[in-house]
Structures are given as C-alpha cells and as structure tokens.
Amino acid sequence: MTPVSPTAATGQPRMPHHVLHKLLAAMLALAAALLFGALPVAQAQQGKFLPPDQAFHVSAAVQGPKTLLLTFDIAKGYYLYQERFHFEPQTPGVTLGKPDYPPAHKKFDVNLGHVVFHYRNQVIVPLPVLAAPASFKLQVTYQGCSDEGLCYPPIDKIATVSLQGFGGQGTVSIAEADGEGGGTSAGNSSVSGLIGSLLGNKTSTASGAAASAAAAPVSPPAPATTPASSAAAVPATSATQAASAPAAGVANQATSSSDAASLGGESSRIGAALVSGSLLAIVPMFLLFGLLLAFTPCVLPMIPILSSIIVGHGEKVSHLHGLALAAVYSLGMALVYTAFGVAAGLLGQGLAATLQNPWVLSVFALLLVVLSLSMFGFYELQIPASWQSRLSATSGKLHGGHFAGVFVMGCISALIVGPCVAAPLAGALLYISQTGNAVIGGIALFSLAAGMSVPLLLAGWSAGALLPKAGGWMEGVKYFFGVLLIATALYMITPVLPGWLLMLAWAALLLVSATFLRVFDRLPDAASGWTRLFKGLGVVLALAGAVLVIGLAAGSRNILQPLAGLGGGVSNAVATAPAAQFRRVKNVAELDQIVASSTKPVMLDFYADWCVSCKEMEHFTFTDPAVAQQMADMTLIQADVTANNADDKALLKRFQLFGPPGIIFFKGGKEVGRVVGFEDAKTFLASMQRAGV
Incomplete structure (x- = not known):
C-alpha cells in the first residue's frame, strides 16, 4: 500500500x-483482561439426548376458516430441517395448499457440498386447506438432529382437524401416529473443549460437536443435507431419563466431531457463550x-x-x-x-x-x-x-x-x-x-x-x-x-468449490510457489545456506503439488488423502480391510440369531444414508489402523435404518436409541457396552477396551 x-x-x-x-491505559486494561482475566474454567456438564417429543414439540391451531397453523418448538442445541417437513392427508377428499415456510437459516455445508436450510428455537408453518370434509386426519412428518451428532428418524404425528370453512367446528388435536416407535433414553454425552470450559453457562451445557457432524436427513433420492450449527448447546435431561438408561454397558459418550467438520460447530459454542x-x-x-x-x-x-x-x-x-x-x-x-x-x-x-x-x-x-x-x-x-x-x-x-x-x-x-x-x-x-x-x-x-x-x-x-x-x-x-x-x-x-477443482487449485498454487523459490533453476555452487534452504522448501512444495495432481488423475477428490484412489495407497488399503466390512441385518430376529451364534464379540452399527456422523465414523474412525485391527477380531453387523420402516423402528426401540449413529457391543450373547454419537479413533478405541471387546 x-x-x-x-x-x-x-x-x-x-x-x-x-x-x-488514556488510550494506553485502555489498551493495557484490555491486555490485562486478556491475560489475567481469571475467567472461571468450568468443566462441561454431561448431558443426555432428549426424547423426540421433548426435542421437537408440535402443536396445532386453527387460523381462519381454511388455514391450519402448525407450531414446532425446538429445544436448544437441536434443529429441524425445512425440507423434511411433509404433510399428507389421511382422509379422502382433502387438498392442501403450499405450506408458507418462514425464512430458514442457510449455510453451505462443507461435508455435503451444498446449501442447507434449518430451523431452531421455534418455527410456525401456516398450512392452507383448499378442500376437505367437515373433519379429516392429517399426517405431519418432520425430522431433526442434535448438535451432539445424533439424528432422529422422521417423526410422524396425526392431526385431527375440523375447519369451519368446510362445515366443521374449527378444532384441531395432535396425537401419535400408529406404530410410532422410539426409545426412552439415550447415552450420556461427554462435552469438552477449550471454548466449552470458558463459557460457564449456567443454563445449558456447552456443545462440543460440530454442526456438520450432526446427521442430515433428506427426501430420497436427493442428497443429504446438514445445516450449520448456530444455537446453544444440548440441555441436560431430567433424572427420569437417566433412570431409564440401559442397565448393562458402559457410559455412552458423544464427543466432538473431527477437525474435518465445518466451522459451524465453533459458531454453536460461541453462540452458547453469548447466551450466557x-x-x-x-x-x-x-x-x-x-x-x-x-x-x-x-x-x-x-x-x-x-x-x-x-x-x-x-x-x-x-x-x-x-x-x-x-x-x-x-x-x-x-x-x-x-x-x-x-x-x-x-x-x-x-x-x-x-x-x-x-x-x-x-x-x-x-x-x-x-x-x-x-x-x-x-x-x-x-x-x-x-x-x-x-x-x-x-x-x-x-x-x-x-x-x-x-x-x-x-x-x-x-x-x-x-x-x-x-x-x-x-x-x-x-x-x-x-x-x-x-x-x-x-x-x-x-x-x-x-x-x-x-x-x-x-x-x-x-x-x-x-x-x-x-x-x-x-x-x-x-x-x-x-x-x-x-x-x-x-x-x-x-465449501464452494467441488473437490476436483479444489485439488487442482491447491496443486497449481504449490507448483507456482515452488517456481518462485526457483526449484527448477540450477543451484549455484557458491549458493548461501538460505538459498539452499529455500530451494529445499521449494522441492517439498513441488512434491506436494505433484502428489495432488497424481491423486486427482487417479480419481481422488479428497485433498487430505490424495492417493486414496491408487490401488497401492496406504489409505485405500486400510479403508478396504476386511475388518471394515459389515453384514447388514434387517430385523430384530435376524440380529438375535447372529448375536447368539457368534463365537466372537459382536459389534452392531446403526447407520443411515442421511447420517453424516455415521459417514464420519466410517471415514475417520473405522479406518484408523488400531481400530481396524481391533475390529478384525469381531463379528461386524450393521442395521441400516435409512428407510425408517417398522423393522428399523423396532431395532432402534430394542436398544432404546433415538437414531444413528449408535454402536452396540456384545460378548457371549449379552450387551457389554455401547457408543452413542460420533467418537474419534482414540476415544472409540478406549470405549472398545472398556467394553472388553
């Protein structure tokens, strides 16, 4: 300049x-506050995942002769997806208008590669009814997640509606849908971290999970979406919930997501501090x-x-x-x-x-x-x-x-x-x-x-x-x-660039930087030590750029694992190890048969296509060499609850889970431990060791 x-x-x-x-005094005061503020460092309290009806409470009211008003109250640290709202008449002759959704929070999600929309705290949705009998039933479907990395399966409610515009009394009531399943408790979540310890929030625990680590639902066949974290942390649940936790097994933990998660989780913790x-x-x-x-x-x-x-x-x-x-x-x-x-x-x-x-x-x-x-x-x-x-x-x-x-x-x-x-x-x-x-x-x-x-x-x-x-x-x-x-x-x-273009851009920057360091020029015999040092740095940058180009040509789109696409790559070898291969189970009976007949410890993994935390477990936890070695001596089974059908709900209810990710360990036909939410490789390995598997 x-x-x-x-x-x-x-x-x-x-x-x-x-x-x-005066200016100097003010600056010194700021520095003193920064260095010697003696901010109380409070350990983040343990919290529990709320039951679905406590995390997301829906109520309905009649607004005018032909409009239904649906109100969704959302607990702190939880959010609902705009695209997962669905309203389906259960009575013939009902025609619904287009729901009038309010503006949603919008963020480009790094993990998923596109913009996502979600609601926090409360969302009110006016739903016009164009034609209907005097009384009719309406199925209300919604889905959301916790900032701690747990995603709830789609939740269905039945609204019994009577609108004056169609000869009714102008009343509405909400009830459970037939066959609505779900557990009554979830495992403990251990929340930690520098920012969380700094908050000292008296009303809620500090969230340690990144937003994009939360599971992300979509309507098939569209790709999954996950919103940005933007609210306070998960509140602690009541003592009755704690009492309903499974008696067997170790304490379940939901830890912070990996560094690969987006910055949204950081925003959540900052928001929690501001809430205080x-x-x-x-x-x-x-x-x-x-x-x-x-x-x-x-x-x-x-x-x-x-x-x-x-x-x-x-x-x-x-x-x-x-x-x-x-x-x-x-x-x-x-x-x-x-x-x-x-x-x-x-x-x-x-x-x-x-x-x-x-x-x-x-x-x-x-x-x-x-x-x-x-x-x-x-x-x-x-x-x-x-x-x-x-x-x-x-x-x-x-x-x-x-x-x-x-x-x-x-x-x-x-x-x-x-x-x-x-x-x-x-x-x-x-x-x-x-x-x-x-x-x-x-x-x-x-x-x-x-x-x-x-x-x-x-x-x-x-x-x-x-x-x-x-x-x-x-x-x-x-x-x-x-x-x-x-x-x-x-x-x-x-977040904006596709993987291949991002790799190409970084490769170009590294190679051009190496050129500025004269890595391709002949080194003079009388070159100084600094000249040799800078040229050595240029060689490193050139090699890094070449690795990105080779990985891109081999089909890799992961800048952190550019050689994963090569058949002889170390990353690929770990990812395709036999220990990472799961056998799918479709119902409780099939699960019981496998657990009872297995002579080795059994690991049951609850998975869903819309669960980003599940994918993070696959990419960052299960591929760890130490974890893969431990899993090699186990029978690995997986319950895919993407469809959220009756069998999926029965499997979740069997283990009192609200949704994936959840991992159950069995030994001798009995449950010996479980993990709820995302865990990195080191924490997951410790959980396996505590369970004795």
Missing part, C-alpha cells in the same frame, strides 16, 4: 499527550479469539500495510505517534465489526446468513486474489489521489500519514478480512439476529477486533523498529504475502 506523502511543514497537529495516556450474557465471559473470550485470528493469513498482510502508513517516506515517527496511528487504524476495524453486530440486531437473521452465502464468500475471495496481484507487482495499490486530497484538506498533514486516512484503511481492512473470521463472526451475528441483543453482540465484536489489533498496536508502538528494513530481499517477502493471500482465498471458498 503506497502511503500518503507527508509535507515538509513542521507544525503538523499531534494527538494530545493526555489522550494518548456474561461480559466477564464474552469480552475475554472474544479478545482471545481476536488475538489468535491476528496471526491468520488474512490478518498478517495488514501489518506491512499499516507499517507503510506509519513509516511513511522515512520520516521519524515517535513511539506515541506510531501507537496513535495504530490505535486509529484498529479503531476503524473495531467500529466496522461493532456495526456488524448492531446491524444484525436491527436487521434480523438475514445478515448472518448472507455473510456465509457462497456468492459473498466468492466475492471476498476474488478480492483477496486481486489484492495478491499487487504483491506480485502487477499494479500499485494506493488510495486514489482524490481521496488523498480530501483527507488532507479535512484532517491535516501528519508525519507518515493521516489519522482520517488511517481510520478509513482500518475500516476497509475489516471488510476484507471479515469472511476469514467466519466462526466467531457467524456465532455472534446469529445470536444477535435471533435475540435482537445488539449491545452484547456489539461488545463481543468490538472485543474481537481489539484482540486482532494487538500485533498492529505493537507494530505501531515500535514505529517500524520491529519490522524488517527495506531491501531487495523484501520482494521475496511481498511474494510470500501474495501467496498467503491466494491461499486464504482458497480456504475461504473451500
């Missing part, structure tokens, strides 16, 4: 010392978030931009003056984030969803790519001359820059890096949009920006002393930041 040239005048206005002292309403929890946590985000690729390039503003054209800048410029720059960033929070409270849910829209992510990613081109020397990025003149006229000249210009630069920087802080930003905006509490949200986002500003303030206080001096080698630094910006753009649009 080309700075505004200072004038040679000697009377430039400076910020009064007493203002600087405690500034003692919110301010230090978001300061910490901001400090961590300050070292991400999207914020680091802002440091040389700020330093160029401070240093100017080589004029001497005092420490206090540099700190003042950095503080004004940071204030611009902070006010933009605060404005986001206030806007979310005033505008409602649309803002949070818009910031995660694929088009919005794509636009900001493109902006980062355009900015990266300036680092490669394609153009010179600077404030337009007309802006410089106006700022000069209104704010006066300062050594090394203008306060007004620096403030504008801070605002622009916040807009550019906004999508990079998706998890904290989305979590705060979602809570604000749902509750309208713009004050708490604004404070949270101001704290986030304050944390991100710590390195900038240090750079400003040093007046450029902590930054490298200009030289020919700085071209290499510019190239590095250019590559960093492109990598950040790829990271941002990872």
Whole structure:
C-alpha cells in the first residue's frame, strides 16, 4: 500500500499527550483482561439426548376458516430441517395448499457440498386447506438432529382437524401416529473443549460437536443435507431419563466431531457463550479469539500495510505517534465489526446468513486474489489521489500519514478480512439476529477486533523498529504475502468449490510457489545456506503439488488423502480391510440369531444414508489402523435404518436409541457396552477396551 506523502511543514497537529495516556491505559486494561482475566474454567456438564417429543414439540391451531397453523418448538442445541417437513392427508377428499415456510437459516455445508436450510428455537408453518370434509386426519412428518451428532428418524404425528370453512367446528388435536416407535433414553454425552470450559453457562451445557457432524436427513433420492450449527448447546435431561438408561454397558459418550467438520460447530459454542450474557465471559473470550485470528493469513498482510502508513517516506515517527496511528487504524476495524453486530440486531437473521452465502464468500475471495496481484507487482495499490486530497484538506498533514486516512484503511481492512473470521463472526451475528441483543453482540465484536489489533498496536508502538528494513530481499517477502493471500482465498471458498477443482487449485498454487523459490533453476555452487534452504522448501512444495495432481488423475477428490484412489495407497488399503466390512441385518430376529451364534464379540452399527456422523465414523474412525485391527477380531453387523420402516423402528426401540449413529457391543450373547454419537479413533478405541471387546 503506497502511503500518503507527508509535507515538509513542521507544525503538523499531534494527538494530545493526555489522550494518548488514556488510550494506553485502555489498551493495557484490555491486555490485562486478556491475560489475567481469571475467567472461571468450568468443566462441561454431561448431558443426555432428549426424547423426540421433548426435542421437537408440535402443536396445532386453527387460523381462519381454511388455514391450519402448525407450531414446532425446538429445544436448544437441536434443529429441524425445512425440507423434511411433509404433510399428507389421511382422509379422502382433502387438498392442501403450499405450506408458507418462514425464512430458514442457510449455510453451505462443507461435508455435503451444498446449501442447507434449518430451523431452531421455534418455527410456525401456516398450512392452507383448499378442500376437505367437515373433519379429516392429517399426517405431519418432520425430522431433526442434535448438535451432539445424533439424528432422529422422521417423526410422524396425526392431526385431527375440523375447519369451519368446510362445515366443521374449527378444532384441531395432535396425537401419535400408529406404530410410532422410539426409545426412552439415550447415552450420556461427554462435552469438552477449550471454548466449552470458558463459557460457564449456567443454563445449558456447552456443545462440543460440530454442526456438520450432526446427521442430515433428506427426501430420497436427493442428497443429504446438514445445516450449520448456530444455537446453544444440548440441555441436560431430567433424572427420569437417566433412570431409564440401559442397565448393562458402559457410559455412552458423544464427543466432538473431527477437525474435518465445518466451522459451524465453533459458531454453536460461541453462540452458547453469548447466551450466557456474561461480559466477564464474552469480552475475554472474544479478545482471545481476536488475538489468535491476528496471526491468520488474512490478518498478517495488514501489518506491512499499516507499517507503510506509519513509516511513511522515512520520516521519524515517535513511539506515541506510531501507537496513535495504530490505535486509529484498529479503531476503524473495531467500529466496522461493532456495526456488524448492531446491524444484525436491527436487521434480523438475514445478515448472518448472507455473510456465509457462497456468492459473498466468492466475492471476498476474488478480492483477496486481486489484492495478491499487487504483491506480485502487477499494479500499485494506493488510495486514489482524490481521496488523498480530501483527507488532507479535512484532517491535516501528519508525519507518515493521516489519522482520517488511517481510520478509513482500518475500516476497509475489516471488510476484507471479515469472511476469514467466519466462526466467531457467524456465532455472534446469529445470536444477535435471533435475540435482537445488539449491545452484547456489539461488545463481543468490538472485543474481537481489539484482540486482532494487538500485533498492529505493537507494530505501531515500535514505529517500524520491529519490522524488517527495506531491501531487495523484501520482494521475496511481498511474494510470500501474495501467496498467503491466494491461499486464504482458497480456504475461504473451500465449501464452494467441488473437490476436483479444489485439488487442482491447491496443486497449481504449490507448483507456482515452488517456481518462485526457483526449484527448477540450477543451484549455484557458491549458493548461501538460505538459498539452499529455500530451494529445499521449494522441492517439498513441488512434491506436494505433484502428489495432488497424481491423486486427482487417479480419481481422488479428497485433498487430505490424495492417493486414496491408487490401488497401492496406504489409505485405500486400510479403508478396504476386511475388518471394515459389515453384514447388514434387517430385523430384530435376524440380529438375535447372529448375536447368539457368534463365537466372537459382536459389534452392531446403526447407520443411515442421511447420517453424516455415521459417514464420519466410517471415514475417520473405522479406518484408523488400531481400530481396524481391533475390529478384525469381531463379528461386524450393521442395521441400516435409512428407510425408517417398522423393522428399523423396532431395532432402534430394542436398544432404546433415538437414531444413528449408535454402536452396540456384545460378548457371549449379552450387551457389554455401547457408543452413542460420533467418537474419534482414540476415544472409540478406549470405549472398545472398556467394553472388553
């Protein structure tokens, strides 16, 4: 960024010392809160999965002569899918109109590759009736999941309706559908993690599961969908539920999903902190978030931009003056984030969803790519001359820059890096949009920006002393930041790009980076140690890029396992090991026969096509070498409950499960342990060992 040239005048206005002292005191107070806040670290409490009717309660009322109003009350930490609502007349002669669904939360899901829609807290659906007898029955079907990684099978209710518009009395009642099954309890869930321990939420346990780890239902044959996590955690269940848990077996655990899950789960935990309403929890946590985000690729390039503003054209800048410029720059960033929070409270849910829209992510990613081109020397990025003149006229000249210009630069920087802080930003905006509490949200986002500003303030206080001096080698630094910006753009649009294009883009970036490190040039005999080190790094990048290209050509679409498509690949060998092959069981009788006749321990896996946590267990847990070795000595059977028919419901009810994933261990014909929800390889292996299998 080309700075505004200072004038040679000697009377430039400076910020009064007493203002600087107050500013320093405020910054020191923020740092003290961050480092010594003594935020109580509370262990996340254990919770239980709620029974379906407690997680999702449906009621109905008559609205007008020909309209039925269906209200779904959703417990915290649970959500319902918009596409899984279905209303089917059970009486001949009934014609329904199109349900009037309210706007749903929308998010692009990384695991599934497309946008998903869901509801939290409460959703009210007006259902017009076009034709009907005086009294008729209506089947109401809905499906939802828990943030802890458990998905409930579709739930059916029967509404008995009598509308005045068709000669009825204007009444409606809800009852269970015939044959409605389901268990009465579920296993304990152990929730842990840094953020969860920081919350100290008195009303609900902290959710440790990623949103996309929750199971995702769809209507066949469409692909499954999973919404983003955006609410507080799963509430603890009553003592009566605990008493109804199976007597045999070890404690069941639902742990956090793997790192492959999307950032939605992080948003859930952040939302839980905001729900607590405690500034003692919110301010230090978001300061910490901001400090961590300050070292991400999207914020680091802002440091040389700020330093160029401070240093100017080589004029001497005092420490206090540099700190003042950095503080004004940071204030611009902070006010933009605060404005986001206030806007979310005033505008409602649309803002949070818009910031995660694929088009919005794509636009900001493109902006980062355009900015990266300036680092490669394609153009010179600077404030337009007309802006410089106006700022000069209104704010006066300062050594090394203008306060007004620096403030504008801070605002622009916040807009550019906004999508990079998706998890904290989305979590705060979602809570604000749902509750309208713009004050708490604004404070949270101001704290986030304050944390991100710590390195900038240090750079400003040093007046450029902590930054490298200009030289020919700085071209290499510019190239590095250019590559960093492109990598950040790829990271941002990872949910938008298909797997093959993402692998191709990363391969191209790695190979081009290797070219900049001159990996394909001959190394001079008198090359320095640094030159050899950088060329060695270039070789590593070139090999990584080549591996991605080879994997892409072999049919792989997983950037973390590019060689999985090769017949001799290690990943493929583990995934296709005999221990990972399950025998399907269709009903309780078939299950009992296998368990009774097996001479080895038996592992029963409850699976469904719409269960993303089930797929995560297959991809990340069952493929672990230690787990696969343990499973090799067992009889592996699987109950596919995708159809949710009578046999599927009977299997779930037999083991008092609400839905998949659920794994039951048997030994000697008796149940010896179980796992409910997602577990990573290490935790799952420990569960197997406790069960003695």
